[in-house]
Each structure stands twice: as structure tokens, then as C-alpha cells.
Amino acid sequence: xxxxxxxxxxAAPAEMEIQVDLAQAPRRLVRATLSLPAAPGPLALSYxxxxxxxxxxxxxxxxxxxxxxxxxxxxxxxxxxxxxxxTIRTQVPRGASRVEVSLEMLAPPPxxxxxxxxxxxxxxxxxxxxxxQVVLVPAGAAARDVRVRARLALPPGWRWGSALxxxxxxxGRVDFAPVSLEELVDSPVLVGAHLxxxxxxxxxEPSHALVVAADSEEALAVPExxxxxxxxxxxxxxxxxxxxxxxxxxxxxxLSDHVAHFGLEHHQSSDDxxxxxxxxxxxxxxxxxxxxPHEYVHSWxxxxxxxxxxxxxxxxxxxxxxxxxxxxxxxxxxxxxxAARSGLRSPEEARDAAAWEAHQMxxxxxxxxxxxxxxxxxxxxxxxxxxxxxxxxxxxxFYDEGFLLWLxxxxxxxxxxxxxxxxxxxxxxxxxxxxxxxxxxxYDLGDLVAALAAVEPLDWRGFFRERIDEVRPEPPLGGIRxxxxxxxxxxxxxxxxxxxxxxxxxxDQTASLGxxxxxxxxxxxxxxxxxxxxxxxLPSASRLVAVNxxxxxxxxxxxALSGGGGLDLLVEDAGFFRxxxxxxxxxxxxxxxxxxxxxxxxxxAIFAPRAR
Numbered sequence: 001x002x003x004x005x006x007x008x009x010x011a012a013p014a015e016m017e018i019q020v021d022l023a024q025a026p027r028r029l030v031r032a033t034l035s036l037p038a039a040p041g042p043l044a045l046s047y048x049x050x051x052x053x054x055x056x057x058x059x060x061x062x063x064x065x066x067x068x069x070x071x072x073x074x075x076x077x078x079x080x081x082x083x084x085x086x087t088i089r090t091q092v093p094r095g096a097s098r099v100e101v102s103l104e105m106l107a108p109p110p111x112x113x114x115x116x117x118x119x120x121x122x123x124x125x126x127x128x129x130x131x132x133q134v135v136l137v138p139a140g141a142a143a144r145d146v147r148v149r150a151r152l153a154l155p156p157g158w159r160w161g162s163a164l165x166x167x168x169x170x171x172g173r174v175d176f177a178p179v180s181l182e183e184l185v186d187s188p189v190l191v192g193a194h195l196x197x198x199x200x201x202x203x204x205e206p207s208h209a210l211v212v213a214a215d216s217e218e219a220l221a222v223p224e225x226x227x228x229x230x231x232x233x234x235x236x237x238x239x240x241x242x243x244x245x246x247x248x249x250x251x252x253x254x255l256s257d258h259v260a261h262f263g264l265e266h267h268q269s270s271d272d273x274x275x276x277x278x279x280x281x282x283x284x285x286x287x288x289x290x291x292x293p294h295e296y297v298h299s300w301x302x303x304x305x306x307x308x309x310x311x312x313x314x315x316x317x318x319x320x321x322x323x324x325x326x327x328x329x330x331x332x333x334x335x336x337x338x339a340a341r342s343g344l345r346s347p348e349e350a351r352d353a354a355a356w357e358a359h360q361m362x363x364x365x366x367x368x369x370x371x372x373x374x375x376x377x378x379x380x381x382x383x384x385x386x387x388x389x390x391x392x393x394x395x396x397x398f399y400d401e402g403f404l405l406w407l408x409x410x411x412x413x414x415x416x417x418x419x420x421x422x423x424x425x426x427x428x429x430x431x432x433x434x435x436x437x438x439x440x441x442x443y444d445l446g447d448l449v450a451a452l453a454a455v456e457p458l459d460w461r462g463f464f465r466e467r468i469d470e471v472r473p474e475p476p477l478g479g480i481r482x483x484x485x486x487x488x489x490x491x492x493x494x495x496x497x498x499x500x501x502x503x504x505x506x507x508d509q510t511a512s513l514g515x516x517x518x519x520x521x522x523x524x525x526x527x528x529x530x531x532x533x534x535x536x537x538l539p540s541a542s543r544l545v546a547v548n549x550x551x552x553x554x555x556x557x558x559x560a561l562s563g564g565g566g567l568d569l570l571v572e573d574a575g576f577f578r579x580x581x582x583x584x585x586x587x588x589x590x591x592x593x594x595x596x597x598x599x600x601x602x603x604x605a606i607f608a609p610r611a612r
Contacts, residue, residue, distance in 0.1 A: 014098075015178060019151045020134055022191060026124040026155060028107035031066075032134035038071070038092045038099045044139035045101070048132040048185065048315035049086045051117060053265045053302070055321050056380030060118035060133060061086055066104035071096035086316065087139055105133045110258040115383070117188075117271070119260025126192030126213040128254055128271055132185045132315065142313040143182035150176045150184060154191060161197055161211030162189040163250045163268035183438070185315070186266045186303075190252040196220050198227055200251075201234035207248045208234050212279075214255035219276045226279060233293055233342035235611035237300075240338065240424055242432035245304040245439060251292055255279065261503075263291045265298030267438040275503075287499035289344045290353065294335030300431040301334065302327050304441060311442040324376035325468055326448060329402015332357075333410075334427070336403060340607035350607050351593045352496035354407070354480065357400040358487045359591035361475035363510045364401075365529045366394025368473045372401055387518070388540040391510075391528050401476065405467055408479030411602050412463075413456040415482060424610070426455045483603040486596050489589040491562075497590050507554055511589035512561055513582060517544060522552050524571070532584035533569075542573035561588045 014037035021031045036045075049059040069076040071092055076099070081087040092099060107122045108114060117130040129152070137146065154160060154172040164187045168175040179187070192213030201208035210230055214220050230251070238244065250269040255276045264271040272295055274288040302310075307327055309320025340350035361367075375382060375397045382396050410423035430451045449460045467476055477487055489511055493501070501508055506525065507517040514531020515524055515538065522544040527534050544552045547560045548568050560567050564585040571578060595601070 015147045015149050016181070017149050017151075018131075018135060018184075019153070020129060021153045022127070022129070022155055022158070023153060025107070025122055025127050025129075025191075028109060028122045030105040030107060030122075030129070030134060032103055032105070034101040034103075034136060036099050036101065036136070036138065037097065038138075040092050040094045040096060042089065043092050043099060044081070044087050044089050045099075045136040046084075046087045046139045046314075046316050047136055050312065050315050050317065050319050051132055052186065052310070052315075053298070054116045054118075054383075055319065055324065056383055057318070058116055058118050059086065059315065060105075060108075060114075063106045063108065063118075063133070064103060065106050066102065068102045070100045071098065084316070088136070101136055103134065103136075115260055115262055116264055119262070121259055123215055123256050123258045125194060125215045126190075126254060126256060126259075128252070128259075128273075129189040129191065130185075130271075131188070135181070135185070137181060137315070139316070140314070141181075143185065143315065144180045144313070146181035147178055148181050148184050149178045152176070152189065155193075158191050158193050159195040160189055160191045161195060161209075161213070161250060161252060163187045163246075163248055163266070164189065183267075186438075187269060188252060188264075188266065188271050190254060190271075194220055196222075198222050200227060200231045202231075205248075206244060206246060208250075210251045210253060212253045212255060215258070215276050219255045219278075219280065222279060226285070229343045230292065232609070232611065233296065233338055233344065236338050236341040236609065237296060239610040239612075240334070240427050241300050242428040243435040244299075245436060246299055247437050249296075249299065251296070253292075263295040265295045265302055267299055267303040270295035270298070283495070283499050283502060286345075286349060286495060287503040289349070290335055290339050293338040293342065293344060294331055297331045297334045297338065300427075301331050304439065305431055306440050306442055308442040308444050311440055320377075321379040322373065322377050323445065323448075324379055324396075325372060325398040325402050325405065328396075329398045330406050332399045332403045333406035337606060341609045341611075343609075347604060347607055349496055351485070351603065352494040354403070354485075354603070355487060355494070355591040355593045356497055356500060357403050358475065358477060358480060359511060360400050361397065361404060362487070363391055363528055364394050364397055364475070365391045367397075367471070367475070369471065370394045371471050372397060372405075372468045375401075387525050389526060391526050404476045404479055406479075407606075408467075408476060408482060409452070409460075409463070410606060411479050411482035412458065414602050414605070416456055416458070419605075421455055422606070423455075426452055429454065480593065480603075481596065482599070483606065484596050484599040484601040485593040485603055488592055488594040490592050491588050491590070493590040494592055507557070509557070509561070509588075511591060512586060513567070513584055519554075532582050536569070536580045536582040538569065538571065538580055538582070539573050542571040544569060545572050545577070546570035558588060 017035040019033045047061045049057045076090045078088045078090040108120045110120045121128045152174045165177045167177045190213050194217045195213040198210040246268040254273040257276050261273050278284045307323035339345045414422050452460045505519050509515050514528035514533045516526040518525045524542045547556050550556045567582045569580045
């Protein structure tokens with residue numbers, strides 16, 4: 001027996017070790033040392049390139065610095081592969097069994113427009129450690145097969161939160177329990193001088209918590225009403241899916257005006273970032289009310305069930321994004337539904353959000369040449385596309401159009417079944433099953449179609465082909481109509497529309513003049529093809545200087561729109577000034593939903609709470 005145990009111990013793979021020092025992180029410098037098992041001979045190490053959830057080759061290798069390799073106490077020469085620039089090659093000398101690596105990660109400053117984990121993540125008061133930024137991996141190794149023991153050194157007085165479990169913690173040093181590389185990269189760590197953890201959800205296991213780090217102690221105040229809504233979100237997700245596929249869950253919420261604002265899904269946590277006063281100002285709370293539900297849904301849709309083309313074994317193989325209209329589109333729909341069911345949005349706010357998404361797709365004029373399928377397949381290109389002329393190009397529309405698509409699917413099921421079945425039944429069957437620890441169950445389009453047909457017999461493949469693969473100049477508003485509502489326009493923005501414009505720092509007049517302005521400078525970010533502004537020849541990337549002879553402000557533009565009779569726009573374009581006459585007298589227009597009394601109100605039924 002002892003001999004057998006000894007043989008097993010010898011056969012067990014050696015662990016990779018990583019130590020991350022955050023002492024200099026407040027000035028955006030992260031240092032790491034790694035120790036990797038290695039045999040004498042050639043060794044190739046790869047820096048993670050394709051990061052799960054980011055839908056592109058976004059690994060920030062340009063921010064890697066200070067790279068040094070040693071073995072048996074001696075420095076090793078290395079060179080970069082001249083084809084795969086994310087791989088370095090070295091030679092391990094005889095007698096060495098491990099390679100030691102030291103490196104620095106140069107975190108980006110607040111300026112710049114890079115997103116996801118390659119964007120700004122650190123301020124003098126807080127930060128988010130994404131492990132993929134500070135690791136090198138033996139080339140070709142499957143992430144789930146590499147065992148890692150991670151340690152973290154915090155700045156004095158800082159605290160941390162993560163889905164990772166600590167084996168020990170002393171004097172600002174944290175020893176994490178060993179995990180696979182897959183789980184490590186999937187488990188960011190939120191750190192900060194101002195950080196608190198708030199338990200949410202039902203008592204017992206699995207545990208749930210909101211971990212908040214902010215640039216000030218004041219911003220950490222979590223209103224009790226918000227905590228209760230998050231607890232209801234957990235309950236409503238359980239009611240929707242019927243099972244959980246995690247051992248614990250942490251909402252990691254970064255509140256700062258100086259980091260990149262986004263959400264990134266993980267199996268047992270989510271990396272959510274919003275402005276500093278998002279829990280203090282009601283309009284800002286409304287603006288990010290859909291973020292946490294969206295990323296939470298990804299634990300089921302995107303992490304547990306994952307398109308086969310995205311379930312790659314390592315971080316170097318390209319991912320295939322063709323099913324992002326499910327991964328992100330269905331998640332957008334279910335996130336909006338759970339935001340309403342949990343109370344994070346009122347029923348009226350939920351309808352206003354649906355109207356806003358429907359209008360965004362109506363304004364996406366690039367649909368006359370590009371099908372929805374191509375926005376998914378080309379996602380890695382479109383995420384980095386510049387903001388100007390987005391309506392002609394068409395962007396990552398599988399989010400907003402995915403909401404409309406899956407609303408229509410839900411309404412179809414409800415109509416055809418006389419209200420006895422809904423998309424909830426599909427979610428329970430496809431994403432539910434037995435509760436347990438994280439796992440990945442890949443699927444393809446055939447699996448999806450079969451699961452939907454088991455809930456409601458319909459030519460689902462044809463349904464999707466018509467709406468996804470074919471060019472459709474008109475947005476898919478059939479779901480809104482089938483749900484008993486219709487897209488309409490009013491003279492004032494809804495509270496949700498105001499919150500969205502504040503969040504994106506834009507002034508949206510796409511429904512009237514056909515322009516989107518970046519604020520506060522008044523830069524013309526987009527001009528809708530065929531709109532009054534387009535017919536007047538307004539160029540994108542120009543700057544609106546004056547309206548009808550008065551210096552441009554949002555109030556001046558609103559007054560001019562209300563006055564009727566057309567507008568004279570003075571614009572500056574690359575140092576040249578000119579006045580353009582815009583023939584428009586329709587007044588301000590903002591999207592909203594109006595009730596259609598000829599149809600049952602399915603939308604209210606969809607948004608109604610389910611959890612008892």
C-alpha cells in the first residue's frame with residue numbers, strides 16, 4: 001500500500017507557483033514571480049491571448065515588462081517566437097527541474113479607451129487583479145490540467161475579496177488554496193483601501209456576497225434596499241434556472257471614476273465596474289441596474305453552458321464567436337428579465353430599457369448590408385472599432401438585438417402554448433440540471449434548437465436563420481408587438497434614457513436629427529444614414545459649435561428642436577468652420593413603449609417575480 005501511494009505521489013503533476021506583489025499597484029505597477037516545473041531541453045511559455053468572456057485576442061502583452069528567467073540560480077536567455085508573438089522560447093539546462101520567472105505588469109492609466117481587463121484597473125485606492133495579466137503558461141498545456149498555488153501581497157491596510165478561498169492570511173499576505181489555472185484565471189481579486197463584503201441571498205451554502213471597493217469610504221454605503229434586491233436576484237435566478245453551478249458566488253463591484261467601466265463574467269464571480277457614486281445617486285444606480293444581473297446570468301449561460309467554439313482548452317487557440325447571439329444576446333434578455341423580477345428595475349424602468357434597446361437597433365442602419373450573424377463572427381474586430389460612424393458599420397448588436405430576438409422567442413412560446421409554457425422552461429432544461437461545483441458543458445446550434453423544440457415544437461432553426469443569417473433592414477420588433485406593446489416616441493427622454501446618456505456621456509438625438517453627440521465637447525460621434533443631419537451633409541467627428549446662432553449647449557439644442565422650422569448648425573471640422581442647414585421640424589423624439597390593448601400584456605407577465 002505504501003509503495004502504491006509513493007508511486008501516485010511521484011506521478012502527480014508538480015504545481016506551478018505564483019506570487020503577486022501589489023505594493024506598487026497604487027501607482028499602477030504589479031510585480032509577479034512564477035515557479036514552473038520544467039525538464040531540461042527546449043521550453044516554450046505562452047502569455048494568455050484569448051481571454052474567456054472578452055471575445056477576442058485581448059491579452060495585454062504590450063504591458064508586460066521586466067521579464068527575467070532563471071533555472072538553478074542561473075539566468076536563461078529567451079527569445080520571442082517570430083510568428084506567435086505571445087510565446088517565448090528558452091532552453092532549460094541539465095539538472096534543473098524548475099524555471100523561475102519574474103515580470104512586471106504595467107497597468108494602464110485612467111486615460112485611454114481600452115476595455116475589459118486590458119483597460120484601466122487601478123487607482124491609488126483600489127484595483128482588480130486579473131491573473132491572466134501576470135502568468136506565463138507552458139505552451140500547449142490545458143488550463144484545467146495545470147495546478148497553481150497562488151500567493152498575494154497587499155499594500156498596507158488594504159483588504160481583498162474573491163471567489164478564491166484562502167488557506168492562510170497574515171500581515172497582508174494571502175495564501176490561496178491550490179486550484180487549476182482555469183479556475184485561477186476565472187477568479188479575479190478585488191482589492192482596496194476601502195472595501196467591504198456584504199452577505200446577500202439565502203443563508204447556508206452556497207454563499208453569496210457583494211464585495212465593494214471604492215475610491216472613498218462614503219461610496220461603500222450599500223443601501224439596505226439595494227442589498228434586498230440583490231438577494232432577490234439570487235432567488236429569482238434560482239427560480240429561473242432551478243440549479244446553481246458554483247460552490248460560492250461573489251459580485252465584485254468596483255466603484256471609481258478612474259477605471260474602465262464594464263462587466264466581465266466568471267463562473268463563481270463577476271468583475272463589475274461603475275462610477276464611484278453608483279450606490280449613492282439614484283440616476284447612476286438606474287444606469288448600472290442591469291449590469292449585475294447580466295454578469296450573474298453568465299454563470300449559467302456562457303460559463304456552465306458554453307458554445308463549443310468558445311470552450312477552448314487553453315488561452316492561445318482562437319475562439320469562434322458565431323453563437324454570441326446566444327452567449328451575450330440571451331444573457332442580455334435574461335439579465336433584463338431578472339433585473340425586473342428582482343426589483344432592481346421597476347416595471348416601468350424595464351419597459352423603458354426595452355424601448356431604448358429597440359430604438360438602438362432601429363438606429364443601427366448598417367443592418368441593410370450586415371446580418372446579425374456577422375456582428376457575432378466579427379466581434380473581435382467590432383469591439384475595438386472606433387465610435388464614429390457606428391450606425392453605418394453596425395457594432396456588437398448581438399447584445400441589444402439579442403434582447404429583441406429572445407423576447408420574440410419567449411412571446412412565441414407563450415402564445416402557442418396558451419401561456420402554459422415560456423422561455424423559463426427552456427432555461428430550466430438547458431441551463432439547470434443538478435447543482436454542483438463549476439463545470440463546462442459545451443453545445444452547438446443543434447443542441448439549442450433541440451432543447452427549444454422540446455419545450456415548444458417549432459421550426460427554430462428556420463426562426464433563427466431568418467433573423468440572424470439573413471440581411472434584415474428592419475429591426476425585429478415582433479417580440480414587442482407580440483408581448484402587447486409597441487415602440488413609440490415622446491417629446492421627453494425617459495429616466496432610463498437620461499441615465500443611459502449620462503452613463504455613456506452622450507447626447508442622443510438619433511430619433512430626431514439623426515445625430516449622437518459625445519459630451520461635453522459636442523463631438524459628432526455618429527450620423528444616421530438617411531437622417532435629416534445626414535441629408536444636410538453633417539460629417540462625423542466634427543464638433544457642434546453653435547445652433548441657430550447661439551453657442552451649443554444641450555439646452556440650446558433642445559429649444560431649437562422644440563421651436564420647429566429647421567436648424568442652422570455651425571460645426572468645426574479639422575480646423576474648418578461651416579454652417580449647415582438641417583431641414584427638420586418634428587421636435588424632440590425619445591423612445592418609449594405604448595400599450596397595445598388589442599393583445600394580451602405578456603411583457604408584464606414576463607417581468608413578474610417568480611421566486612416565493
